[in-house]
Structures are given as structure tokens and as C-alpha cells.
Amino acid sequence: MSGSVVLIHLAGAVALLLWATRTVRTGVERAYGDILRRKLRGTLKNPLAAVAAGALLAIAFQSSTAVSLLVGSFVGSGIVGAASGLIAVLGADLGSAFVVKLLSFDLSLLVPILIFSGTAIFLATERRAWRQFGRILVGVGLLLLSLQLIGNASEPLRHSDLLPIVINYLSGDVVTAFLLAALMTWLFHSSIAFILLVVALASRGLIPAELGVVLALGANLGGGLIAGLLSRTMAPASRVVPFGNLAIRGIGAVIALAALTIFKPPLEYLGATAPLQIIHAHIVFNIALVIVGMPIAGLVTRILENVSPSGPAAATLEDREASALDPSALSIPSRALANVTRAVVGVCETVEVMLKNIMELYEEPDRERMAELASLDDRVDRKHAAIKLYLARIPPEQMDEHDVQRTRELLDACVKLEQVGDIITRNMLVHVKKKLDRGLTFTPEGWRELSNLHATVLNNARLAFNVVISRDPGTAQALVREKDRMRDLERETSERHFERLRVGTKKSLETSSIHLDTIRDLKQINSLLASIAYPVLEEHGLLRGSRLAPAAE
Incomplete structure (x- = not known):
């Protein structure tokens, strides 16, 4: 040889x-x-x-x-x-x-x-x-x-x-x-x-x-x-x-x-x-x-x-993201939209950090870290405002149909990401504060169920972020399928919680409202993230007009 x-x-x-x-x-x-x-x-x-x-x-x-x-x-x-x-x-x-x-x-x-x-x-x-x-x-x-x-x-x-x-x-x-x-x-x-x-x-x-x-x-x-x-x-x-x-x-x-x-x-x-x-x-x-x-x-x-x-010598992540929205690129829509995509990726990263940290706070509440998490939502709001203003400054007469569609997608994704941030800080962070103030703890079974539900949402969030960047129809289909699986998982989790309530488990009674509200919030976050896939599926003819069964005549 x-x-x-x-x-x-x-x-x-x-x-x-x-x-x-x-x-x-x-x-x-x-x-x-x-x-x-x-x-x-x-x-x-x-x-x-x-x-x-x-x-x-x-x-x-x-x-x-x-x-x-x-x-x-x-x-x-x-x-x-x-x-x-x-x-x-x-x-x-x-x-x-x-x-x-x-x-x-x-x-x-x-x-x-x-x-x-x-x-x-x-x-x-x-x-x-x-x-x-x-x-x-x-x-x-x-x-x-x-x-x-x-x-x-x-x-x-x-x-x-x-x-x-x-x-x-x-x-x-x-x-x-x-x-x-x-x-x-x-x-x-x-x-x-x-x-x-x-x-x-x-x-x-x-x-x-x-x-x-x-x-x-x-x-x-x-x-x-x-x-x-x-x-x-x-x-x-x-x-x-x-x-x-x-x-x-x-x-x-x-x-x-x-x-x-x-x-x-x-x-x-x-x-x-x-x-x-x-x-x-x-x-x-x-x-x-x-x-x-x-x-x-x-x-x-x-x-x-x-x-x-x-x-000052070390540029922060937010500084780098702000620099992505280069005003000199506004006259060339393709370049401007590429800049917006980079900025939206920064929003995705911040939302992912918020989504990961909120469950850590459920496990170990800490007021200082709760304040830090709330400040991240302010950052998402600022980024969203900057992206929205930047998109509005792109000359519409210079955009073709593809550019207009991409503009809608990026703006819609950014809006949904801001809504996710709001749910985390205005709903879930309130639950954490209530849990801390009252000294409550979940049952081992309840905490395991919430953790599994959260892990599913976090994985789906990463799929959604990939869809924003790649616009891959396969990933978009996987994300929507995960929405259906999430619905089944949410129903099973709620049923097991009510079963613990029936047998009178003390910790389940004390944390019932927090447990159920958290399930609802995670489901709502997952739905928002899954909807990011719809424009991509619609463009490739992979989305049905309605999920309702045809009415009987």
C-alpha cells in the first residue's frame, strides 16, 4: 500500500x-x-x-x-x-x-x-x-x-x-x-x-x-x-x-x-x-x-x-450590539437588515439569560439577583426600541418584496421576544418574590415537573432563535411540533398537581397558585416563541390556513 x-x-x-x-x-x-x-x-x-x-x-x-x-x-x-x-x-x-x-x-x-x-x-x-x-x-x-x-x-x-x-x-x-x-x-x-x-x-x-x-x-x-x-x-x-x-x-x-x-x-x-x-x-x-x-x-x-x-477598555455586549445598527448602511436595505439580524441575535441572547436565570431564582431566591434580572428586561426594551427605530429609517422605496417580508419577520420576532421578557419579569419574578416572602417550598415532585417544563421551553427557545437567524423550514417545523408536545406536557403537569391537591399534600396546597401560574407563564412563553416559526412555514407552504375542523353543514 x-x-x-x-x-x-x-x-x-x-x-x-x-x-x-x-x-x-x-x-x-x-x-x-x-x-x-x-x-x-x-x-x-x-x-x-x-x-x-x-x-x-x-x-x-x-x-x-x-x-x-x-x-x-x-x-x-x-x-x-x-x-x-x-x-x-x-x-x-x-x-x-x-x-x-x-x-x-x-x-x-x-x-x-x-x-x-x-x-x-x-x-x-x-x-x-x-x-x-x-x-x-x-x-x-x-x-x-x-x-x-x-x-x-x-x-x-x-x-x-x-x-x-x-x-x-x-x-x-x-x-x-x-x-x-x-x-x-x-x-x-x-x-x-x-x-x-x-x-x-x-x-x-x-x-x-x-x-x-x-x-x-x-x-x-x-x-x-x-x-x-x-x-x-x-x-x-x-x-x-x-x-x-x-x-x-x-x-x-x-x-x-x-x-x-x-x-x-x-x-x-x-x-x-x-x-x-x-x-x-x-x-x-x-x-x-x-x-x-x-x-x-x-x-x-x-x-x-x-x-x-x-x-471603558472592555466594550460591553450592549455596546457591541448598538454598533451593529450602523446608520451608514440604511441606504442599502440588505446590509441594514443584516445589521438588524445581528442586533436581534443580541436580544435572543439576553432573553435566553433571563429564561435560564428565572428558574435558578425559583430554586434559590435572592433579591440582588432578582434586581439584576429586572434590569435585563430594561435592556431588552431599549434594544427593541432601537431596532424598531432603525427599521423605520430604512427607505421603503429601496426595498423589494423580500426585504419587506424580512423586515416584518424581524420586527415581529423582536416584539415577541420583548413579550417573553415581560412575562418573565412581570409575572414569574412576582412569583419568586411571593415564594421568598412567604418562605414557601415546592414538593420534590412539583419542582421536578416545573424544572422539566422549563427545560423544554428553554430548548424550544434555542430552536426559535435558530429560526430567526437561519429561516430554516425544518427547524421551524420542529419548533411547531414541540409546541404540540408542550401542550400535552402542560396538561399532564397540571393533572399531577391537582392529584396532589386531592390527597391533601401540604406543600402543594401552599404553593398551588404559584405552581399553576408558573405553568401558565411557561406555556405562554412557549407559544410566543413557537409563533416565530409561522412566517417561515407560511413562505414554504407548510402552514395550514386554520387548525379548526371544518364545520358540519
Whole structure:
């Protein structure tokens, strides 16, 4: 087999590995993301619990980067402290190391079972949670299959004349190997994927254990770089955790590389084979980072908070959104409408924050955060007024029929988003205040039902935001179907609540009005968001004129 054919097979196998990792991550995020976020918020205050939660979340998401960005957003929102968040991310790095260990076992028999089961589940139901579970199973099956393909594709490299030269050079120049591994990990956007590739090549005898450990250390630096670079557009407070993790991981990797080069510790204690030595060195390194990082996390985050840009030098999100409404573009309607779309995206982001935060306040009422949430509604009102004025200034004589239709859509979407904000602050925030003033608590069953209802609305909100931007008819259809599912879910939730009232559950009696009003508010929010899809469906002929049955003659 020629070298070019070997590389093509290897590239395809690596691409499948990256795709499978992403499939698992998106499946977990869509099916269980909101549940995992709620659980994570409650455990981050305890350092040991934060490490465990971060590790478990990294195993679920197949990515420590996703955990780093998620926890960073929690810190930016003031939900948890920066030090606790950093400790959780160090735990996530350890969790991703255990993922590598888990996937190193011979699980080839599971490949057909997982792919068949996942496909059957995905095709057999329309329920989102089950379909995403099927997606996760298929993703894990493809991930295991990709590792087999990498091993098979790399087999001919045993007889390559060039590869030993490259390996010998990298073995003699550990700094280059370290930096190359960091670069490749950044290109892969996954330290798990890169280390699995190194382990697969080591299992074929293509990479010695010493070089493999150096590459694993470089992958740790690259893994920290991924989250650091992806967080560059986040608020300064949200960037503290990813950059703190990068600092600890990067400095730790450099120190470990220096120790490995100078002292040349025997790797035989880590395992009998090169793959085991690489995997176990990766795990030991991340355990050491957790042990060292926990006591210094507070110091690291304080240093980063002091050097983070703030004040006028750091443009706020609202400033950037205001700059999107460029007056010089008004004479060209297509450009002006593109600017409005960007501004509406900003409104979507603010409404999403409000929708997420209101349920957190139901769980843990706090007057300061309630005031902050109310201020977000004022921001939505200001944005809506600015967008409405900007649209009115576009010369109508220069707009064609498509521009006029898009103007209506954007204005209608903005109006509905403002109404959602009003429901959150004028209705749901009042319920939170009542709950706080009276010291009320929901029953575990009631709270679980409200949380599930809220998670559904939040997922539908994200679908609605995608419709605003992409105008995709498939997404619009999915959003309207979710409206029907939401109606059934709301009815079931109300019936279960009344059943608890019949048996005289005390907490249900005390919180009955708040519970039912919240169900009504969530349903109303969901209806407003679903109606954003109607113009797109109507344009593509996918909307019926009336949902009423024909009258009998």
C-alpha cells in the first residue's frame, strides 16, 4: 500500500474519531444538558464535590473544553465563585483522562451492538430525549470503530522508511514534540481524540512510551489552549476559569516535561506496555494538577481577575450590539437588515439569560439577583426600541418584496421576544418574590415537573432563535411540533398537581397558585416563541390556513 493511500485511510479514521466525539457531546448536551447544569450548580461550592462533578461532566460530554466553557459562564453570571469553578475544570481534565483509559480497552464487540441499538432507538421514536440517547449510542459505537480503523490504517506504517526518522527526531527534540502535540490538539479541538491517536499508534509499536508521554503533556497544554481561545469573546469574568485552567495546565506540563527530560524516571512502574504507560502518565499528571491546583485556585483566579480588562477598555455586549445598527448602511436595505439580524441575535441572547436565570431564582431566591434580572428586561426594551427605530429609517422605496417580508419577520420576532421578557419579569419574578416572602417550598415532585417544563421551553427557545437567524423550514417545523408536545406536557403537569391537591399534600396546597401560574407563564412563553416559526412555514407552504375542523353543514 502506497504512503498516500495509508495517509488517506488514517485521515478518514481520525475524521471519524472527531465526528464521533462531537456526536456524543451534542447528544448529551441536547438530551441532558439542562439537567446536568442544574446538578453542577448545586455541587460546585464543595471543592471535592466540584472535582467529582467536573470529572463526571467531562465523561458525559467527552470533552473537558465544554465543561470549562460551561463553568466559565456560571462564574460570569455570578452563580459560583471563580476558584470553585477552576477546581471543577481541573476535575474535568481528570475526567477526560479517565475517558482515554476507558476507551483503551478492547470494546470491539460493542461496536455493532451500540450502532444497531442507537439507530433502532433513533428511528423508532419521535421523543427528543430517546432520539438523543440513540444518537449518543451511535456516537460511542463510531468512536470505538474509529479507534479500530486508526489501528488498521497505521499498520502499514510499521514498514515505513520515513516514519522512524521522524520518530527519532522527535524523540531527540522533546520541545518540538511537545509543541507539535499542543498544536495538533488545538487543530483537533479535542485532547481526548489526539491522545487516543497517540495511544493507537503506540499500540502498533510506532511511537515509544517516552515520546508518547511527551506528546500527552503537549496535548494537555493544547487542551487548555482550546478553551482559552474559544472564551475570548466571553465577558472578562467568564474568561477567568478557562485562562486559569490554561495557566495551571500549561505551567504544570512544562514542569513535568522538564522533570521527564532531566530525571528520566522509569516508566515501567506505570504499566507493562507503551500504551498503558502513556495513558497512566496522563492520568497521574492530571491527578497531580488537581492536588496542586486545589489550594492555589483562589490565588490564580485573583491574579487573573486583577489583570482582566474592565471598564471603558472592555466594550460591553450592549455596546457591541448598538454598533451593529450602523446608520451608514440604511441606504442599502440588505446590509441594514443584516445589521438588524445581528442586533436581534443580541436580544435572543439576553432573553435566553433571563429564561435560564428565572428558574435558578425559583430554586434559590435572592433579591440582588432578582434586581439584576429586572434590569435585563430594561435592556431588552431599549434594544427593541432601537431596532424598531432603525427599521423605520430604512427607505421603503429601496426595498423589494423580500426585504419587506424580512423586515416584518424581524420586527415581529423582536416584539415577541420583548413579550417573553415581560412575562418573565412581570409575572414569574412576582412569583419568586411571593415564594421568598412567604418562605414557601415546592414538593420534590412539583419542582421536578416545573424544572422539566422549563427545560423544554428553554430548548424550544434555542430552536426559535435558530429560526430567526437561519429561516430554516425544518427547524421551524420542529419548533411547531414541540409546541404540540408542550401542550400535552402542560396538561399532564397540571393533572399531577391537582392529584396532589386531592390527597391533601401540604406543600402543594401552599404553593398551588404559584405552581399553576408558573405553568401558565411557561406555556405562554412557549407559544410566543413557537409563533416565530409561522412566517417561515407560511413562505414554504407548510402552514395550514386554520387548525379548526371544518364545520358540519
